[in-house]
Amino acid sequence: MPVPAANLYPPFNIVRLSHVEYRVTDLAASRAFYVDTLGLQVTDEDDQTIYLRAMEERGHHCIVLVKAGAPSVGVLGFKVFDEGDLDRAAAFFTARGLPVEWVTRPFMGRTLRTRDPWGIPLEFYARMDRLPPIHQKYKLYNGVKPLRIDHFNMFAADVDASVGFYNDIGFRVTEYTEDSETGRLWAAWMHRKGGVHDVAFTNGLGPRLHHTAFWVPTPLNIIDLLDLMSTTGYLANIERGPGRHGISNAFFLYVRDPDGHRIEIYCSDYQTVDPDLEPIRWNLKDPQRQTLWGAPAPRSWFEEGSMFEGAEPVASALQAQPIIAP
Amino acid sequence: MPVPAANLYPPFNIVRLSHVEYRVTDLAASRAFYVDTLGLQVTDEDDQTIYLRAMEERGHHCIVLVKAGAPSVGVLGFKVFDEGDLDRAAAFFTARGLPVEWVTRPFMGRTLRTRDPWGIPLEFYARMDRLPPIHQKYKLYNGVKPLRIDHFNMFAADVDASVGFYNDIGFRVTEYTEDSETGRLWAAWMHRKGGVHDVAFTNGLGPRLHHTAFWVPTPLNIIDLLDLMSTTGYLANIERGPGRHGISNAFFLYVRDPDGHRIEIYCSDYQTVDPDLEPIRWNLKDPQRQTLWGAPAPRSWFEEGSMFEGAEPVASALQAQPIIAP
Amino acid sequence: MPVPAANLYPPFNIVRLSHVEYRVTDLAASRAFYVDTLGLQVTDEDDQTIYLRAMEERGHHCIVLVKAGAPSVGVLGFKVFDEGDLDRAAAFFTARGLPVEWVTRPFMGRTLRTRDPWGIPLEFYARMDRLPPIHQKYKLYNGVKPLRIDHFNMFAADVDASVGFYNDIGFRVTEYTEDSETGRLWAAWMHRKGGVHDVAFTNGLGPRLHHTAFWVPTPLNIIDLLDLMSTTGYLANIERGPGRHGISNAFFLYVRDPDGHRIEIYCSDYQTVDPDLEPIRWNLKDPQRQTLWGAPAPRSWFEEGSMFEGAEPVASALQAQPIIAP
Amino acid sequence: MPVPAANLYPPFNIVRLSHVEYRVTDLAASRAFYVDTLGLQVTDEDDQTIYLRAMEERGHHCIVLVKAGAPSVGVLGFKVFDEGDLDRAAAFFTARGLPVEWVTRPFMGRTLRTRDPWGIPLEFYARMDRLPPIHQKYKLYNGVKPLRIDHFNMFAADVDASVGFYNDIGFRVTEYTEDSETGRLWAAWMHRKGGVHDVAFTNGLGPRLHHTAFWVPTPLNIIDLLDLMSTTGYLANIERGPGRHGISNAFFLYVRDPDGHRIEIYCSDYQTVDPDLEPIRWNLKDPQRQTLWGAPAPRSWFEEGSMFEGAEPVASALQAQPIIAP
Structure with missing residues (x-):
């Protein structure tokens, strides 16, 4: 492993x-x-x-x-x-x-x-x-009804190394993608608070922030947001989804803010508080790890991310991930 | 018009x-x-x-x-x-x-x-x-919980002519796509029973059946079907969706049966019983007519359909529809 | 029958x-x-x-x-x-x-x-x-997201007679409650537009308007309204529900406006366009006809209604309905 | 406090x-x-x-x-x-x-x-x-689609004492009901795993188990269970709900098993991992603490519970809670 x-x-x-x-x-x-x-x-x-x-x-x-x-x-x-x-x-x-x-x-x-x-x-x-x-001030609920920040996802040029470091400070791997040919980690999801992740790392030009995620009550809130964004001038800000991730089992949507920062809207992953929770392994060749239902992600989702202030990203040594053509 | x-x-x-x-x-x-x-x-x-x-x-x-x-x-x-x-x-x-x-x-x-x-x-x-x-025998509800057949959608080589004929027998247009350059109909949705359509026609090699649709209670039933199909060997049978159509405003999913017959799962269109209901016009150039949220349909969805017994399809005289690349 | x-x-x-x-x-x-x-x-x-x-x-x-x-x-x-x-x-x-x-x-x-x-x-x-x-102007959606008016429900002092008259003008019975002891109608649901009802009549001091109903997309919108009303000063305006009616199979909520006019929020009944649709009979003694899940309605729901301008209600000759004590 | x-x-x-x-x-x-x-x-x-x-x-x-x-x-x-x-x-x-x-x-x-x-x-x-x-073996999902055990709720004859003991072993209070006249605790919700509770205590003849709760994905699963139980011979096993608790903000349903053991179906409470999370106080006189929407619980819900093997319950010294008449 x-x-x-x-x-x-x-x-x-x-x-x-x-x-x-x-x-x-x-x-x-x-x-x-x-x-x-x-x-x-x-x-x-x-x-x-x-x-x-x-x-x-x-x-x-x-x-x-x-x-x-x-x-x-x-x-x-x-x-x-x-x-x-x-x-x-x-x-x-x-x-x-x-x-x-x-x-x-x-x-x-x-x-x-x-x-x-x-x-x-x-x-x-x-x-x-x-x-x-304010969680019972229902008059304030609006938009996608975001309940709480859920996780950060980052590009890393060496996912094995990043996972090693964050494991050292207590983040526990819940799911991961392995390149079965090289035995290298392609991506990993690591938690502290009892969900699938607080932080995740994906192979790529890094470090960069791939996205910040917010937890919402049900998939219908995500559908509401899609309806709202697509009829209020934010059509081009919808990047990927809705769908269910194989990894994490969460229902998701990715949108981009006016500066291109990526936000994931996310619900229905699972509880991970058991210290003996076994990480789930996914094969890099399995497209259902990304979308259980099979729909591919767009190229921008694989390539674009936000720069961290003061951190210069470097290319990954791993071969570029094959982007599945729709 | x-x-x-x-x-x-x-x-x-x-x-x-x-x-x-x-x-x-x-x-x-x-x-x-x-x-x-x-x-x-x-x-x-x-x-x-x-x-x-x-x-x-x-x-x-x-x-x-x-x-x-x-x-x-x-x-x-x-x-x-x-x-x-x-x-x-x-x-x-x-x-x-x-x-x-x-x-x-x-x-x-x-x-x-x-x-x-x-x-x-x-x-x-x-x-x-x-x-x-049996609608209150809830133990029988299963799969996507289909409530009723909703509509047929057909490829027609001359949509203007098909709409003319079906209008003659009482089907009323609720929404339609016009090619603004030629003034020709690209597609039309026509009803008898008080929803957006009982029959629809889309330009293409016709006549062929594009799909038969079933009405389900909520978008969550469609999400349940996606989860089920993608984990029981039907991943390749998921063709398009989930999404919301601009035309009809319905939440949809398209799946293919083992012979390739296409089934749409459909919910949340609107009531059309008013005889003076004004048809809604969409421009062929507007991609939101197909998916309000912007996601394109795959090529198969534009090109494949079921043959009618005893009817030989012919090509449309209209220029092929530009398929929006994802 | x-x-x-x-x-x-x-x-x-x-x-x-x-x-x-x-x-x-x-x-x-x-x-x-x-x-x-x-x-x-x-x-x-x-x-x-x-x-x-x-x-x-x-x-x-x-x-x-x-x-x-x-x-x-x-x-x-x-x-x-x-x-x-x-x-x-x-x-x-x-x-x-x-x-x-x-x-x-x-x-x-x-x-x-x-x-x-x-x-x-x-x-x-x-x-x-x-x-x-405006149905695709999603920024305007608010509150319970009411889609359309669905039906009127009226108290009638002689339901058999009211049903006879409205049947004469084309309303078709879809479901009804019979007092099996007397063979009299206790209540009936009658439609024109292809749902369970446009009008309904219930035995009682009549004529009075029991409620006007609005159709909403899903039960979750009704839950949203309950959350909103119960935290914005409308707690006392929530009268009955949420629940599922046996009759009509609809998911419902009853609320009262500031003058006491009763509004039902309603979704998920069924299509009734077939002219040979068989009416469904319910026994007055079956409490599931009112709430499939068994919860009783409050006394106010059985007794209170809005007066019609210029119409003096009279008492029903039928024995008062036994109100099921919770 | x-x-x-x-x-x-x-x-x-x-x-x-x-x-x-x-x-x-x-x-x-x-x-x-x-x-x-x-x-x-x-x-x-x-x-x-x-x-x-x-x-x-x-x-x-x-x-x-x-x-x-x-x-x-x-x-x-x-x-x-x-x-x-x-x-x-x-x-x-x-x-x-x-x-x-x-x-x-x-x-x-x-x-x-x-x-x-x-x-x-x-x-x-x-x-x-x-x-x-098995969480992605969707063919196995059935009934209310229970995801995980969520909490135990117990009658205690001296809630202050029970809370003191369980606090000693690390359970942290998230919400509580106080009798403002006596300053005594009426009930308290205490967690370890980061939700509103793992255990709760309510004043009454105790110790007895009030209920065990299971977490489900959305309120619609609870509606599905109500439909199923009310049409498969379990109508009398539906005890209370559906509704939203003021305390915990969760959407709930209470059902009884064939021996009378009470099971709560529960969703949508909130995350409580912050060690400085402030407990929320409710007044015993506020009926919205039990049901945000105002509907009262039946008498059985206040009085009945399961005996613990080997533990003889004793009466609470506090005055009996006024049961709100529906």
């Missing part, structure tokens, strides 16, 4: 993925997309920055939109269990020779900024401002 | 489409598809023929599967209002110089067999055996 | 129920209910009157809200096939000794006003102003 | 609730209910015992049905993180003066049997036989 054994006693305790900072070129256009179309709720905004949360989240934000000259990803944020975990994380990254910095972030407590070995900017915190529940 | 005015006082009263006879090469394979996978109910069968109905139908059958050496369509059946309508229909077809024959069909009363001007075999009847209701 | 044989050749051709005029005491409160909560679309309004349509309707209105000192129902409206049907209707009602008057109504063509033998105010018309389609 | 602060560093690590042993008087009747109606999958059976799992579970069983002379609950099972946790659990219960025994259970590794201070039989284990995934 090409995936490492689950690291059940990691050096610090990450609770879940938490938030992403998207740098965007037109705040009003992004607001129309994330707030008026997807239905995320504004928790704070000025003329440079918009903070958003989903309907069942009580942490202050899951997306930060920051006005910038060019689109990129400023940071991926993760919540750790307690303040001691922050210190243990700092020690871990320092020991690995990675940059460690304590930074100040609005609405957040003590925050550790670092990068993974490929330059992906990461921030860890234990406490963020908490907001009153 | 290239569509004829609604013919509100037709020569005889067709209530609705009723049934189709599919000639199939392997009855057991067809049974596995229509009964065990789609969920239609067997009302009679022997080693040559299987009769099927959907869950809310009380007429004896909506599909007849007949064992044959090669796949084809034996007949399209329609229910008329009363016995007098049968006689008026016979007079109408005779006056048009079309073949008229009174035939005996199991489970059916007096039956008129004829052909439309392009050779499509048609049968009209007023009374078919009635069966006890 | 206590129901009359279907009258297949009625004296004039009613296409469908069309609209209701509700007299309401507070237009702003009614607007908040029908527009902001149920999601009906305003097509015209001033300080005395609001006209509403549902999402797939192209006729100008299905509800007229009229400011009044006390709540009542001004009229039930029906669309007939053509202008000749209006004249035939006038002749029919005149021959029955019922009041006939040609009235002028905004947004409508020639309109015949009359009453049924128990005083229910009825209006018939062939043509109403037509509006552009 | 009457709930204890979250115990973030408990003496041993419980991963989740795992399984329940129901003693039943007629194995065939129970099989018809749990397998043919609810859709659970048999993983082992003989003439004394049936083992069941839900569709996404890989552990060998979530329910054990054991033939017995009278219905009761044999044990509530919980999975701990590793073998060391089992030893730490043994030490904890021993220190509390509670009975500790190492028992042998089919399909399970080392198993610790004990009781809580009120006599509820508990078993803890780290490893159970693992079975191949």
